[in-house]
């Protein structure tokens with residue numbers, strides 16, 4: 001019998017969400033298999049932040065120590081104006097009293113830790129590479145997946161974890177078209193660079209009208225790198241035209257400048273750091289409108305396939321991981337049934353829709369927008385003259401509640417699986 005025949009759950013897409021689902025189902029004693037389109041896994045992408053709600057789930061999977069060894073435990077989140085003036089900072093993760101850390105990590109390291117664990121725990125056939133799913137059929141007894149080049153596979157349920165350009169979502173919502181452009185273009189890169197602000201701060205500067213940056217270390221320094229950590233940076237600016245939506249699309253320094261020139265502060269020369277980056281990636285900030293439903297019978301969606309969101313609150317990977325854990329919990333309780341998918345959707349659809357919409361209007365970088373607008377983009381003598389500390393803290397706390405990582409909720413809610 002071929003691998004994957006009659007598994008309970010067929011997972012389409014071996015990204016962050018699909019692998020977290022495979023590990024969670026295995027932990028719950030449910031058989032599953034992952035079908036991934038690419039023939040070979042490459043260390044792609046740049047930095048990702050794992051907030052305490054995602055880290056609680058990864059720690060319940062026994063992966064916290066391995067992730068922490070490859071990541072930077074974030075101590076502080078800080079905001080500065082375009083002129084380098086301090087606006088606001090707050091402790092993060094365990095430094096803010098959570099039971100779980102906030103980790104800043106390279107996507108390739110996160111993916112590698114998940115993939116290695118899947119192979120070790122579920123076996124080397126658990127992830128089938130080179131399987132691009134093009135169509136799902138279902139009837140009362142199960143589902144059949146069809147691939148572009150390989151034989152069909154059958155199972156009881158199928159979960160589309162196939163990312164922002166999901167083929168399964170296209171089947172559910174024909175004619176939806178491309179994700180929606182926000183009007184903001186993003187360039188990203190990683191570079192070995194001297195540590196700044198204690199070596200464990202995530203910092204955000206400026207505003208998107210004139211150029212916003214998000215910068216944080218994702219890998220510790222080593223003797224080979226002369227102690228320099230790997231720094232992840234993102235540069236964002238409003239642009240009328242969207243570039244092609246491709247995670248590996250190359251960006252050009254010339255297109256970013258002069259918006260990001262002259263950003264030399266006493267704690268970091270941002271412009272020099274960007275100019276020293278060998279490979280710059282370019283991606284438009286896009287999302288999709290929340291769907292009223294994302295399950296149909298034995299098929300459901302998870303992660304970016306279900307609810308792609310702007311990367312403005314460090315929640316894309318985290319919400320995919322939480323979906324995975326919650327869905328595994330429902331399948332454990334209700335079996336590999338349509339009822340389990342319905343129970344998953346009833347809770348996770350409205351919860352993630354709120355995050356998608358809040359990322360459009362009121363994510364944590366609202367702090368930068370408010371300061372930019374109220375100060376007219378000019379230098380200010382004291383931040384208190386522009387906005388009160390209480391108002392800044394309230395913006396940050398509001399988002400934690402929407403995204404499900406305020407300290408009390410996280411401490412007291414039962415485990416999903």
Ligand SMILES: Cc1cc2nc3c(=O)[nH]c(=O)nc-3n(C[C@H](O)[C@H](O)[C@H](O)COP(=O)(O)OP(=O)(O)OC[C@H]3O[C@@H](n4cnc5c(N)ncnc54)[C@H](O)[C@@H]3O)c2cc1C
Nearest residue numbers: 013015016017037045046132133162163247303304316317
């Ligand atoms: C190569 C790559 C690089 C990325 N880089 C970044 C980054 O630098 N920063 C960031 O914030 N986010 C990045 N992302 C997105 C980020 O991983 C997700 O936003 C988030 O982790 C949610 O994960 P997901 O599992 O829903 O989607 P993803 O992690 O995007 O995983 C989707 C997976 O499905 C596979 N797939 C797609 N179509 C099919 C199909 N028809 N059949 C089978 N498999 C299919 C894809 O190859 C991919 O492995 C990247 C995604 C990819 C795929």
